[in-house]
Each structure stands twice: as C-alpha cells, then as structure tokens.
Amino acid sequence: MVILLAMKPSKKRGETMSKEYNHYIAVDWSIKNMAIARMTGKSNKVTVVDVPSEIEDLKLYLGILRGSKILALEETTTSQWLYTELKGHVDRLVICDPVRNHLLSEGAKTDKIDAVKLVQLLRANLLKEVYHSAEGFLELRRLVSGYDDLVKAMVRLKNQRYSLLKTSGLTGEESTGTRLKGTVKQRVIEGMERQLECCKREKDIYEEDFEKLARKHAEIRHQKSLPGIGIIGAVKIVSRVVSPGRFIDAGHYLSYAGLVKLERTSGGVVYGRKNSRYSRGLKSVYKMGAVTAIGGNNTIHDYYEPNYRRKNNVDETSQGN
Structure with a gap:
C-alpha cells in the first residue's frame, strides 16, 4: 500500500544540530522559574542562572547574545507555546524528547542541574529532536x-x-x-x-x-485519494505528518507509522525485531484503511487477492504432502 506521496529528501538527522554555533543555550522552564544554561562554541565552561519565568526577559537575554544561537527545550505541555514565541529569536530551536535524555535522570536533580546537562547534550549533538510545526x-x-x-x-x-x-x-x-x-x-x-x-x-x-x-x-484531498482512506483518516494523516520532508526516507516514515519493526542485529546475527515508538493514531488509520481497501474494488484489492490465494494454495499443498 502506497502511503507516502512525493516523499522529499530531507536533511540527515542531527545534521543541523551538528553545525557549529557561537552560543548553545538550554532552558528548563516551569511556571514559577526558568533555569538558563549556556556554553560557547570555543569553551566547555557552562554558565547557568535561575530566575523567575518571564518570556520577555528570555527574549531579551537571547537578543543580547551576539553570533549564531541554538536553543534546546524539553518536550512539555508548554513547549509548543515556547517554540512559537522563541523561534524567531534564535538560529535554531530544538525541542527534545525527555524520554531519551537518560543523563538527566542520573545524580541530583534540580532545575539548574537539568539545564546544565541539557546544554551539554545539545553541544555534544546527543538530543533526540521532537518535530514541531507552525500554528x-x-x-x-x-x-x-x-x-x-x-x-x-x-x-x-x-x-x-x-x-x-x-x-x-x-x-x-x-x-x-x-x-x-x-x-x-x-x-x-x-x-x-x-x-x-x-x-x-x-x-x-x-x-x-x-x-x-x-x-x-490539497494535502488532505491528496491523502483521501488513496484506497481505503476516507476524509477523517486523511485529516488525521495530514495533522500528524505535517510535512513528509521531515523524514529521511520512506523507511523512517513507516517506522513512525508503526508499520514496520526494527531489526536487532549484533555480530551479523539477528536477535529479533522490536516495535518503534510509533504514532498509534497514524497506525490505526492505515490499518483500518487497508482492511477497507482489501474489501473494495481498487488497486489494493487487486494486489492483495492473488497474493492471498497463492499463499493459501501453497499452504494447502504443503499440508497435503
């Protein structure tokens, strides 16, 4: 089943973050206070401050810094709002997946310590980015x-x-x-x-x-043209994917949609396969769409039916022997 239309090549994951910046900034934001940690491109020293949370003060701080800037935030309920507010004040804004930041769970835990560890991970290019889009x-x-x-x-x-x-x-x-x-x-x-x-x-x-x-x-109409995908499914796909160009290739998209398993290999030996951290909503749309398409009169049905019959014939023959 063709589920991606006009998949565009995208930058390799981490390519943008691996670029050299003059300033690396990480913010641990909460309702009452924000911890701001910063490193420069030429020094391993980390400076950190803990001040009351005020978005205008944070914008002012970012504006004072001269040169290229990259800012990291953890994915939380306020991350989309912060993304919208701060995107125009830095050269690159990274919203990262907190589940993948194991370093933050080690040792003592305070806002300042978390911000320091986050900026170190940012500079080392070890953050797993979470995609965010426009309003x-x-x-x-x-x-x-x-x-x-x-x-x-x-x-x-x-x-x-x-x-x-x-x-x-x-x-x-x-x-x-x-x-x-x-x-x-x-x-x-x-x-x-x-x-x-x-x-x-x-x-x-x-x-x-x-x-x-x-x-x-047009993106919704485009998805709706796929066999088995109705108007509701098409809207769900577009709302989740936003832009297919954010995926490196079709394989990464299939993994995001939960339609493939990830192989576990070591020393040339395959130790099985595991599920990726996929979008359950997206997988549901495609599974329901596939079931609907198989029962209809379309190219999916034409592909599925002869393969299904051929497999059954092989099974029946092997059982007869």
Whole structure:
C-alpha cells in the first residue's frame, strides 16, 4: 500500500544540530522559574542562572547574545507555546524528547542541574529532536484531538448503556427510549441517551469542519485519494505528518507509522525485531484503511487477492504432502 506521496529528501538527522554555533543555550522552564544554561562554541565552561519565568526577559537575554544561537527545550505541555514565541529569536530551536535524555535522570536533580546537562547534550549533538510545526497545523491537530476525545466518549457511553441493558435482562441492542424497571435505572439510561445525542450532533459538526478543510487543503484531498482512506483518516494523516520532508526516507516514515519493526542485529546475527515508538493514531488509520481497501474494488484489492490465494494454495499443498 502506497502511503507516502512525493516523499522529499530531507536533511540527515542531527545534521543541523551538528553545525557549529557561537552560543548553545538550554532552558528548563516551569511556571514559577526558568533555569538558563549556556556554553560557547570555543569553551566547555557552562554558565547557568535561575530566575523567575518571564518570556520577555528570555527574549531579551537571547537578543543580547551576539553570533549564531541554538536553543534546546524539553518536550512539555508548554513547549509548543515556547517554540512559537522563541523561534524567531534564535538560529535554531530544538525541542527534545525527555524520554531519551537518560543523563538527566542520573545524580541530583534540580532545575539548574537539568539545564546544565541539557546544554551539554545539545553541544555534544546527543538530543533526540521532537518535530514541531507552525500554528496552522497545530490547530488542525487540536481539532483532530477533540474529535478523537469525542469518539472515545461516545464509545464509553455506548458500552455503559449496553451493560445497563444487559443487567436488566435485555439483549443490549434495544433502541433509544427503551423503558427499564426501576426509577434509578430509567433515570441513568435516559441521561446516557441524552449525552449520546449531544455527542452525535457534535460529531456531525466536526465532520463538517473536516469537509471544509479538505476543500481548503490539497494535502488532505491528496491523502483521501488513496484506497481505503476516507476524509477523517486523511485529516488525521495530514495533522500528524505535517510535512513528509521531515523524514529521511520512506523507511523512517513507516517506522513512525508503526508499520514496520526494527531489526536487532549484533555480530551479523539477528536477535529479533522490536516495535518503534510509533504514532498509534497514524497506525490505526492505515490499518483500518487497508482492511477497507482489501474489501473494495481498487488497486489494493487487486494486489492483495492473488497474493492471498497463492499463499493459501501453497499452504494447502504443503499440508497435503
């Protein structure tokens, strides 16, 4: 199944961070205070300060530094806001994955110590970058996130309603408005059904928004043209991927989508395969899309069906022998 269209070559991972900068800065940001650590390109000395959190003061500090600057922040709930605010004040802004920064978990832990370790990792080019994009795609992600939360709420309500009907001696498949014995049970199921109706109306509004986005963005229409990918799946893909050019090659994208396993090899011996840290939402879209496409009349079905039959014939022949 072709899942990437016009995959553009991108810079190798770490290429931009490995460039020499005049200033290497790391910030450990919290609501009350921020620890700022800095190293220069010519010295291993680290200077660090811990001051009250104020975005304008941080911008002023960055503006005072002369020469090229690279800034590192850890991925947190405030990282997108900081990315938007500070991107124009440095030559390079790196949002890094805290799970991969094992050095930060060793020894004593304070904001200043974390900032010092982070700037050392930055200068050594040992940070695992997390992709961040402009506000436009962030809004698209928020819309998709809201839709996913709504669908989960609907599934939860349907399961609770089904369970309540079953405990009342019914099949669980009864239509809305079914009367139950007992005042409390009836009150509860009526509340569930009202919530479900509200969720359905809200879901329709989200889907109307997705249709508008498809008319506005060629990327969404492009993904929707793939067999098995509907409008909702197309919006989810675009909101997650943003730009295929951020992946080195198709293999890295397949790993991000959870569609391949990573091989574990040492000394020429393969010790098995493991899952990557993939996007579960993206994998779900492609798996559902593949199942839908296989049952339809399209190129995916035409590719899958003869291969499936050939494999079954081989299996039946081997069993017969």
